Amino acid sequence: MRRLSDFLVLFAGMIALWQGLHWIEGDTVLTSPVATIARLATLMSAGPFWGHVAETGTAFAFAVAISLIGGIGIGTLLGLNRTSAIVSEPILIALYSLPKVTLYPLVLLCFGLGISAKIAFGAMHGMIPVAIFTMKAIMQIKPVYWRTAQALRLTPPQIALTMALPAVLPEVLSGARLGFSLSLLGVLIGEMFASKRGLGFLITSAMGLGDTATILAVALLISVFAIAANAGLFVLQGAVQR
Amino acid sequence: MTSAEIHAQLTGVTRVFDLPAGGKLHAMGPVDLALRRGEFFSVVGPSGCGKSTLLDVLAGLAQPTSGDVAFEGKPVAGVPDGIGIVFQEDASLPWLSVRDNVAFGLRRASTDKAETARRVDYALNFMGLRDFADAYPAQLSGGMRQRVCIARTLVLQPRLILLDEPFGALDAQTRLLMGDELLRLWRETHATVLLITHALDEAAMLSDRVGVMSARPGVFIDVVETDWPRERDSRVVSDARFGAITARLWEKLRVESLKSIGGKSVAADGGTLS
Amino acid sequence: MTREGRIRLFVVAGLVGIFEVLCRSGVIAHTVVIPPSEMARSLWQILISGAHNADIVSTFLNVLISSALAISLGFAAGLAIHALPRLRAAIEPLLASYYAVPTFMFYPIFIVVFGVNARAIIAIAVLLSIVAMIASTLTGLDRIPAVLRKTARVFRMSVPVRALLIDLPAAAPHLFTGAKLAFAYALIGVIASEFILSGQGIGYSIAYAYNNFDNREMYGLMLLVIIVAVTANAGLDAVDRRLQARLRR
Numbered sequence: 001m002r003r004l005s006d007f008l009v010l011f012a013g014m015i016a017l018w019q020g021l022h023w024i025e026g027d028t029v030l031t032s033p034v035a036t037i038a039r040l041a042t043l044m045s046a047g048p049f050w051g052h053v054a055e056t057g058t059a060f061a062f063a064v065a066i067s068l069i070g071g072i073g074i075g076t077l078l079g080l081n082r083t084s085a086i087v088s089e090p091i092l093i094a095l096y097s098l099p100k101v102t103l104y105p106l107v108l109l110c111f112g113l114g115i116s117a118k119i120a121f122g123a124m125h126g127m128i129p130v131a132i133f134t135m136k137a138i139m140q141i142k143p144v145y146w147r148t149a150q151a152l153r154l155t156p157p158q159i160a161l162t163m164a165l166p167a168v169l170p171e172v173l174s175g176a177r178l179g180f181s182l183s184l185l186g187v188l189i190g191e192m193f194a195s196k197r198g199l200g201f202l203i204t205s206a207m208g209l210g211d212t213a214t215i216l217a218v219a220l221l222i223s224v225f226a227i228a229a230n231a232g233l234f235v236l237q238g239a240v241q242r
Numbered sequence: 243m244t245s246a247e248i249h250a251q252l253t254g255v256t257r258v259f260d261l262p263a264g265g266k267l268h269a270m271g272p273v274d275l276a277l278r279r280g281e282f283f284s285v286v287g288p289s290g291c292g293k294s295t296l297l298d299v300l301a302g303l304a305q306p307t308s309g310d311v312a313f314e315g316k317p318v319a320g321v322p323d324g325i326g327i328v329f330q331e332d333a334s335l336p337w338l339s340v341r342d343n344v345a346f347g348l349r350r351a352s353t354d355k356a357e358t359a360r361r362v363d364y365a366l367n368f369m370g371l372r373d374f375a376d377a378y379p380a381q382l383s384g385g386m387r388q389r390v391c392i393a394r395t396l397v398l399q400p401r402l403i404l405l406d407e408p409f410g411a412l413d414a415q416t417r418l419l420m421g422d423e424l425l426r427l428w429r430e431t432h433a434t435v436l437l438i439t440h441a442l443d444e445a446a447m448l449s450d451r452v453g454v455m456s457a458r459p460g461v462f463i464d465v466v467e468t469d470w471p472r473e474r475d476s477r478v479v480s481d482a483r484f485g486a487i488t489a490r491l492w493e494k495l496r497v498e499s500l501k502s503i504g505g506k507s508v509a510a511d512g513g514t515l516s
Numbered sequence: 517m518t519r520e521g522r523i524r525l526f527v528v529a530g531l532v533g534i535f536e537v538l539c540r541s542g543v544i545a546h547t548v549v550i551p552p553s554e555m556a557r558s559l560w561q562i563l564i565s566g567a568h569n570a571d572i573v574s575t576f577l578n579v580l581i582s583s584a585l586a587i588s589l590g591f592a593a594g595l596a597i598h599a600l601p602r603l604r605a606a607i608e609p610l611l612a613s614y615y616a617v618p619t620f621m622f623y624p625i626f627i628v629v630f631g632v633n634a635r636a637i638i639a640i641a642v643l644l645s646i647v648a649m650i651a652s653t654l655t656g657l658d659r660i661p662a663v664l665r666k667t668a669r670v671f672r673m674s675v676p677v678r679a680l681l682i683d684l685p686a687a688a689p690h691l692f693t694g695a696k697l698a699f700a701y702a703l704i705g706v707i708a709s710e711f712i713l714s715g716q717g718i719g720y721s722i723a724y725a726y727n728n729f730d731n732r733e734m735y736g737l738m739l740l741v742i743i744v745a746v747t748a749n750a751g752l753d754a755v756d757r758r759l760q761a762r763l764r765r
Contacts, residue, residue, distance in 0.1 A: 006605060101708040144330075
């Protein structure tokens with residue numbers, strides 16, 4: 001109980017800090033918490049806003065799906081063989097820490113300026129951590145499990161479904177959580193850089209007009225979504241973990 | 243000695259590994275072993291002598307480089323039906339309850355549900371796990387987890403049970419108790435048991451015969467008959483012959499163990515190390 | 517080089533080779549991607565001519581300053597949070613979910629506050645990387661084995677002496693991991709910011725080249741970023757693994 005009250009005090013402190021910065025910097029620079037929420041309400045009551053939400057949402061959903069399926073697939077294939085896992089790991093890690101924004105023009109040249117480019121951005125960012133986590137999880141399956149499967153004379157599909165899958169699930173979910181967040185980041189940056197629709201676009205166009213209220217309002221909405229989704233996935237992960 | 247039926251047999255079996263850096267590792271053999279049906283046979287030997295390799299080859303987990311492996315008269319290719327294996331490491335599946343762990347093998351073999359439930363309950367009772375049926379391995383001690391693994395093997399009603407240093411990770415007192423449990427298991431199931439262990443006293447008190455393996459490449463340098471009665475438990479340690487048996491085992495084993503850890507040669511009279 | 521290292525080199529070289537062939541043969545259109553050899557040549561010319569030296573220096577400085585700030589401020593914050601358990605308990609969920617939020621979307625705020633200049637870029641880069649440093653600092657301080665602290669008391673060390681001679685070396689591997697992550701995130705943050713809106717920098721130059729259909733220039737600069745990022749991160753990672761190996765006693 002004290003934990004919760006401490007957290008609420010901290011939260012209130014952060015809101016107070018926000019308000020304080022608003023008073024120091026002035027309205028044109030940083031809108032107050034109240035004004036931000038008011039702007040968000042205004043935006044959400046207007047039809048066109050939801051068009052942008054749908055654009056970002058659709059691109060994000062596809063990006064996450066591709067990240068998960070592609071990432072788990074690649075991670076599994078690479079992880080099952082010890083040599084391929086050792087060979088691939090540094091390559092995947094190098095791709096992970098590379099500023100993938102650098103590759104955006106290449107993606108745009110391949111996919112054009114539509115939604116498929118955004119999905120590609122998101123998938124680029126999300127697939128790699130999922131692949132890395134899956135691969136490592138498979139590599140780390142205790143060898144005694146493989147021997148037990150042999151000793152019990154399990155068929156390969158049985159080994160995959162009843163032994164390998166439950167053994168790697170917690171790690172894979174961890175990677176999926178990261179892939180989820182990074183896909184969102186990828187889609188948003190893509191929209192900020194080169195799009196005429198979507199929440200990322202709303203932010204950059206508001207920036208051009210010096211409209212901090214809108215920037216903060218949209219950022220707030222995205223933050224709430226991201227934190228809630230992450231918390232949900234975290235709970236899911238906990239339920240699976242033993 | 244009446245000629246008992248041969249249950250499993252290794253003839254001239256060797257196992258040679260290819261090393262990743264090139265060259266070969268002669269791990270074991272040539273080994274000849276004839277397991278009599280229903281006997282309790284232990285294998286002792288220094289570390290790295292190939293004891294676990296012996297088990298792998300016998301169970302069909304590994305192919306011998308040369309020689310023949312037979313179980314119940316038929317050549318072994320892959321793990322045959324009728325063999326149960328308990329490993330050294332904890333093989334309990336952490337995401338399943340104790341009951342589900344024990345039932346795991348039966349369910350994969352599509353055994354009838356009622357039959358599965360019956361056998362699982364029997365095994366849980368037998369291994370003293372009934373009160374923990376719904377617990378998860380993470381909540382249990384090392385000894386309990388090994389019991390789960392033994393129970394999982396038990397429900398398959400194996401005719402030959404192979405155990406690879408199953409009590410290695412347990413403290414000395416638990417080991418003694420688990421040894422008695424193993425004897426009880428052996429008597430009730432009428433299975434043949436092959437136990438790999440590095441503990442001489444364990445081998446001497448539990449077994450009908452003890453095979454001593456040399457340092458790598460492992461071959462049998464002695465097989466000791468204990469002539470214990472079938473109804474026995476850890477109290478055989480007070481029998482007069484127990485000391486003689488362990489002495490004989492250690493006499494052969496000490497030389498091999500020293501070879502295995504690269505010790506200096508020992509004087510013929512067993513004097514101090516130079 | 518290990519066997520796997522050789523295979524890896526072969527795989528990467530093979531993939532680049534295949535890519536080169538596909539580009540040169542026209543299977544991949546020249547208007548989309550230029551062959552890797554062309555990219556390398558373009559990069560070479562850029563470096564020799566010094567046409568983008570100011571941009572390279574600008575990006576390099578921004579990354580260094582952001583990393584340094586994130587590392588020092590992050591370390592200080594980590595120390596403070598570690599010393600105040602109640603604060604730590606309250607703030608832990610925020611730290612854990614920090615990287616779930618696409619923090620980069622706050623960059624436009626900094627543009628409005630600071631204008632289009634280095635301060636905005638450094639601000640967002642620090643914001644992106646600081647939490648990695650804080651988290652690593654907390655882990656490092658947590659992981660100092662209690663027995664080492666007891667040893668310090670046996671030798672009757674004062675707190676500052678203990679902090680310098682025992683705590684710091686014991687926590688160093690984790691602190692270095694935090695620094696490595698801070699650098700990686702700072703690099704990403706700086707490049708991404710330059711892309712979106714900036715007056716100079718490598719990211720800005722790439723975006724500029726893209727908007728002006730100057731593929732050659734663009735790919736040369738992209739190759740530069742890839743080479744620098746991969747090399748720097750791999751180097752830091754190698755040091756990190758050495759330090760971490762020391763921990764596994």
